[in-house]
Amino acid sequence: ATTEIYTLSLHDALPISTFDQLQLAAPLIKALQDVGYETPSPIQAQTIPLLLAGRDVLGQAQTGTGKTAAFALPVLSQLDMSQKDPQVLVLAPTRELAIQVAEAFQTYANNMKGFHVLPIYGGQDYSGQIRALKRGVHVVVGTPGRVMDHMRKGTLKLNKLKTLVLDEADEMLRMGFIDDVEWILEQTPPTRQIALFSATMPAEVRRIANSHLNNPEQVTITAKKATTDLIRQRVWPVSGTHKLDALTRILEAETFDAIIVFVRTRIMTTDLADKLSARGFAATALNGDIAQAQRERTIDKLKKGTLDILVATDVAARGLDVDRISHVINYDIPHDTEAYIHRIGRTGRAGRKGDAILFVAPREKRMLFAIERATGSKIEMMQLPSTEVINNKRIAEFKQTITDTLAGGDLSLYSQLIEQYQLEHNVPAEEIAAALAKIAQGDSSLLLKNEPTPKIDKSWKEDKGGRGDRGRRDKPERGRRSEAPRSRQKSSPPDKGMERFRIEVGHNDFVMPGNIVGAIANEAGLDAKDIGRINIFDSFSTVDLPTGMPPEIFKDLKNTWISKKKINITHFTGDLDAEAAKSRNADVGDRPLRKKPKSKTKTKAGASDKMNDKAKKRKKAKKSKKPSPGKASPRSEEHTSELQSPGGS
Numbered sequence: 001a002t003t004e005i006y007t008l009s010l011h012d013a014l015p016i017s018t019f020d021q022l023q024l025a026a027p028l029i030k031a032l033q034d035v036g037y038e039t040p041s042p043i044q045a046q047t048i049p050l051l052l053a054g055r056d057v058l059g060q061a062q063t064g065t066g067k068t069a070a071f072a073l074p075v076l077s078q079l080d081m082s083q084k085d086p087q088v089l090v091l092a093p094t095r096e097l098a099i100q101v102a103e104a105f106q107t108y109a110n111n112m113k114g115f116h117v118l119p120i121y122g123g124q125d126y127s128g129q130i131r132a133l134k135r136g137v138h139v140v141v142g143t144p145g146r147v148m149d150h151m152r153k154g155t156l157k158l159n160k161l162k163t164l165v166l167d168e169a170d171e172m173l174r175m176g177f178i179d180d181v182e183w184i185l186e187q188t189p190p191t192r193q194i195a196l197f198s199a200t201m202p203a204e205v206r207r208i209a210n211s212h213l214n215n216p217e218q219v220t221i222t223a224k225k226a227t228t229d230l231i232r233q234r235v236w237p238v239s240g241t242h243k244l245d246a247l248t249r250i251l252e253a254e255t256f257d258a259i260i261v262f263v264r265t266r267i268m269t270t271d272l273a274d275k276l277s278a279r280g281f282a283a284t285a286l287n288g289d290i291a292q293a294q295r296e297r298t299i300d301k302l303k304k305g306t307l308d309i310l311v312a313t314d315v316a317a318r319g320l321d322v323d324r325i326s327h328v329i330n331y332d333i334p335h336d337t338e339a340y341i342h343r344i345g346r347t348g349r350a351g352r353k354g355d356a357i358l359f360v361a362p363r364e365k366r367m368l369f370a371i372e373r374a375t376g377s378k379i380e381m382m383q384l385p386s387t388e389v390i391n392n393k394r395i396a397e398f399k400q401t402i403t404d405t406l407a408g409g410d411l412s413l414y415s416q417l418i419e420q421y422q423l424e425h426n427v428p429a430e431e432i433a434a435a436l437a438k439i440a441q442g443d444s445s446l447l448l449k450n451e452p453t454p455k456i457d458k459s460w461k462e463d464k465g466g467r468g469d470r471g472r473r474d475k476p477e478r479g480r481r482s483e484a485p486r487s488r489q490k491s492s493p494p495d496k497g498m499e500r501f502r503i504e505v506g507h508n509d510f511v512m513p514g515n516i517v518g519a520i521a522n523e524a525g526l527d528a529k530d531i532g533r534i535n536i537f538d539s540f541s542t543v544d545l546p547t548g549m550p551p552e553i554f555k556d557l558k559n560t561w562i563s564k565k566k567i568n569i570t571h572f573t574g575d576l577d578a579e580a581a582k583s584r585n586a587d588v589g590d591r592p593l594r595k596k597p598k599s600k601t602k603t604k605a606g607a608s609d610k611m612n613d614k615a616k617k618r619k620k621a622k623k624s625k626k627p628s629p630g631k632a633s634p635r636s637e638e639h640t641s642e643l644q645s646p647g648g649s
Helices: 026-035 042-052 067-077 095-108 126-135 144-153 169-174 178-187 203-212 242-253 266-278 292-304 337-344 362-375 387-407 412-425 429-441 458-462 469-479 513-524 551-558 576-586 601-625 635-644
Strands: 006-008 057-060 088-091 117-120 139-142 163-166 193-198 217-220 231-237 258-262 283-286 309-312 325-330 354-360 498-503 534-536 541-546
Touching: 026 067, 026 095, 042 057, 042 067, 042 193, 042 217, 057 067, 067 095, 067 163, 067 193, 088 144, 088 178, 095 117, 095 139, 095 362, 117 126, 117 144, 126 144, 139 144, 144 178, 144 513, 169 178, 169 193, 169 203, 178 203, 193 203, 231 362, 242 266, 242 354, 242 387, 266 283, 266 309, 283 292, 325 337, 337 354, 337 362, 354 362, 412 429, 513 534, 513 541, 513 551
Parallel strands: 006 217, 057 193, 057 217, 088 139, 088 163, 117 139, 163 193, 231 354, 258 309, 258 325, 283 309, 325 354
Antiparallel strands: 498 541, 534 541
C-alpha cells in the first residue's frame, strides 16, 4: 500500500519569528543565541514542531536553507542523555557533509553536558571509530558504506535507535548508495522516526519514502530568488585572521558611499567595529543589544553621511532602508541563502547599482554553491587590490587633503610661523612641510609595506563550475552507459601514474560505475576525478587507481562492500581483451564499460600523495591514541579529537 503523504504549505503554519516559540530545550536556545541564530528559517519553523511531535517528515529543500538545524535541534531536544547507545543516526552522501553535520550537532549541543556525536566515514581508521562506539555516543553521522560495515561487524547497534535522518537523499541515489540506504533502513527498529531530506524527489527516493516513512508530513521549501540585476556580486576565499586584512584592503581600494559589514554574532559587531576604528576607519556596531534610541541615532548618522561603515547582525539590519548604502560585505557567510538575499537587498535600492562582497572559507564552499543557485547567478571571483594600488590611492588622498586645506580657510598665521622657523633654523621649506606631514600622520605609516597581494588558493581555481565537494559528488554521473554501441578496440593500459586493480563485483551484481567510484573515493581518501578507467564484466570489474597505494588503504579496500558484496580488491595481472572476449562469448550484449578519466598525470601523482598522507595520518593517529599505562584519556577530549579530524577530506 502506498503511504499517504500530507503536504504542509507555508500558509498552514503560524508565523514563527523566534526560536523561543518552538519549545526547544533551554540549553539549545542558549547555544543558538551564542552562535547568533535569531530567527528560524522557513524549513526550521515548519519542520521542528513536526519532529518534536514525533511525526515522520519528508522535506524537499535545497542546500543552504538551514535544514541541518531543522532536524538536529528537535532530536537533540528529545535525547535521553543517560542512554549511551546511539539514539540518532544521520546518513550523508559524503564525508565532507558527515563532518559538517556532526560539527553542527556539537555546536548546538554545546551546553548539553556529556553529549557525544561521532562522524563515521571511509578513509578513517576503524579502530578509533570502534573505541568511540564502545564508549557510547548519542548521535552517529555517517556515510552509508561505513555505517553498513560497522553494522555487519556488530560495532554499531541500532536496537535503541529513536530517529533516522536521510540527508540529501537524491545525492545518495546519484552516487549509487540507495541500495545501501535501503538495507540500513530495513535493519532499524520499526518504531523509529524518519526524516528524509532531498533537494529533488526522483522516483526512487519517493519509493523509499512510500515504503519506509509512516504517514509523513511533506515540507516543501522553494528558495527565494533574489532580483540581483543591479547588484554586482563578488567572492573572496579567505578565513580566520586574514579576513580583517582582506576587509581593510577592500575598504581602502573600493570607492563607496556607505557600507554595511555583516557578521554572525552581536559580540562580533563590536569587536570588528573596534578593530576597524583602530585602523583608522569610522565604524559603528549595530546589534540587538543596542537601545532603540541609540539605534535611531546611528541610522540617522548613516543617512546624513556622518557615518559610512556599519557592522551589523542580520536581525539588527532587517528593515534598514538607506539609499546611500553602496556596498554590502558578508564578513561572515550567512547561515542560509534567505539571509544572504536579505543582506544584499540592503544595497542596489531606488534603482541604484550596488556591490555585494562575500568572504568564504574553504569549508564553506557548499553554502557558496547554494547561494549561487538561490540567486540564479554565478558569483565572480574578485581580485584584492595590490599594495601598489592602495599606496597610490593613499598618496592621491594625501595630496587632495593638501589641496582642500589650501583652498578652504585662512592660513596666514601658519605661513608666518613657518617663515619664522625657516629664518631661525635655516631649514628649507619642503623639509619643514615634510616634518609637519609626519606629525599629522602620527605613528601609523602613510604607505603599506611592499607585500605580495594575496592570491586565490589553487583548490578554488580547480573547482570552477562545481565549487567544493559538489563537483566531487557529481562526478559519478560520468559513468552512465551510453546508448550507442561501443567499438571493440583493444583495451588500453593504465595511464602513467596509475595501476589496475580487480574487484569482485560486476554486471551480475547490478553494479554501476557510481557505486564503484563512491565506495573507493570514500575509503581511499580520493576525489572521484582521481579514479581512472573502470571496466565492468559479468562477475568482476577492474579499476585504475594511483600507484603507490599504502598497505593500510589496500587492506580497508579489501573489506569494502559494494552492492551488498565484499569487493576483495587485488592487483589485476590479466589481459582485458581476453576477459572481454570471454564476456562476449558468454553474452554478446555484455560488453565492458570503460570510463576514461579527463585528469592528467599531474593530478594522479597528487592523488597518490593523498593516499600516502592518509596512511601516515592513520599511523600517527594510532600512536597518539594509545593510552598511557594506567591512565585513560578523558572521554570528552577523545570525542572532540575524533570529530575534528579531517580524515582526508
